[in-house]
Amino acid sequence: MSRRVLGCLGQCSSRVFAIETDPKVDPVYFSLIKNPPTDAEMPAFQEIFGREKSYSFQVCVEDRIQRALLHDDLRHQLISGFGGDVKVFEMSSFRPNAQNSLVKGFFVNGVCGTPETDQTLSKLLQSNRLAVCTYVPGDAVGRWCQEPLRPAKDGAAAAAGRYGVVPVPSPDHHPSALDIINSSVFYNFIEAHNVMAECAHVITEAKHVLQRVDQTLPMRTTDRFPVIVIEGLDATGKTTLTESLKQSLGGVLLRSPPPCLSPWRACFDAKPALFRRAFYALGNYVTAAHISAESARAPVIVDRYWHSTAAYGIGTSVSGKVGNLPPRGSEVYRWPGDLLRPDLVLLLTVSPEERLRRIRGRGGEKTREEVELEANQLFRSKVEEAYRRMEDPACVVVDASPSAAEVLQQVLLVIKEKVHVQGSL
């Protein structure tokens, strides 16, 4: 008997369940992202499926641009359509340990069957771009089944099959890590450019971004002065340090994304991850072109670069605990082969308490992700750990808790010790 997999992936442990299917049926795999049950499996099923009615929803269209947009739209429809008492969890399909097998969706738990929720369900069932399933008790006590649903007469739902749900061992790799490459992080220019080009018919700002990118590239390569990147979570002191370094080294200060892309940043910050990450990835290539030009005449200091794009991308896409991150040495931490490589990358770190003190002291606008980072210590830890796992170039970690003057002195020492490239400081 072949198996469809329903994984229950949580904040602190991951439990996976398989859905038993007929071998003739094409397998569809599911994972659930939710606070996991911790005791024996059957109470866990009870906990997941037994509270009122539960449904899973997944967008099933081939086109990745449509899929990303519909997924975002689905989230809004579920939250508004099922009301406040219903819990909407992130959920996704996967084949254990198979790269790019992840398909995201939602699991809705606690639906009471009111006229409003019935209407929402009926509307969603009409869409031939969604796969909808419900979860019902099985024949034996403690057993649960998954029923794929199809629309029936008068807007009602009819079951189009019934599959048992059984626990299976956790896969070696956390499913949410299967979908990083070319989805949450881009490892070459073409892949990011393709996403921007493909979405230009629905996101008009993408055309402007592409124009700017295409105007700036290709970059020149010359014998050059050192290129030093400063990375870290927000409010760790990057702006303060990069400005001081610029003075001390007589250098040029650049940032990624570059100011020429600023008019469209807010637009892409509000878009689904696929588009947001492609925007920041392209920003790095534009900054690389500027680095290339500027480093011909002076040392270049860069405030955020590819490591930021990758660390935030990985930290956001991997759900649950830090242990769910791909292990050290994984290809997700590798530098893009076609992106100008800096001579040194410094990662500024401060304690969560000090970081919050600095954020509060500074005030001002925050990006959506910054608000999340502040609220979610776990997310922050994943982003920082992802930074620490980056390779070739790896980040040199700097304790940025001392005074700004002391941090500058410490960093100047590191630069003196580590930077051995043509050109001088």
Ligand SMILES: Nc1ncnc2c1ncn2[C@@H]1O[C@H](COP(=O)(O)OP(=O)(O)OP(=O)(O)O)[C@@H](O)[C@H]1O
């Ligand atoms: N070493 C330091 N000691 C104490 N306060 C500092 C230090 N460095 C920076 N600050 C203060 O902390 C706040 C955040 O610093 P800064 O703006 O340089 O961080 P950042 O990493 O650039 O943040 P973001 O990524 O959000 O732009 C500022 O108010 C700054 O004056």
Ligand SMILES: Nc1ccn([C@@H]2O[C@H](COP(=O)(O)O)[C@@H](O)[C@H]2O)c(=O)n1
């Ligand atoms: N090279 C970069 C730079 C930034 N980001 C994203 O921007 C946010 C943090 O930037 P701040 O300027 O507000 O410090 C965060 O959401 C990063 O994902 C990026 O991806 N790549």
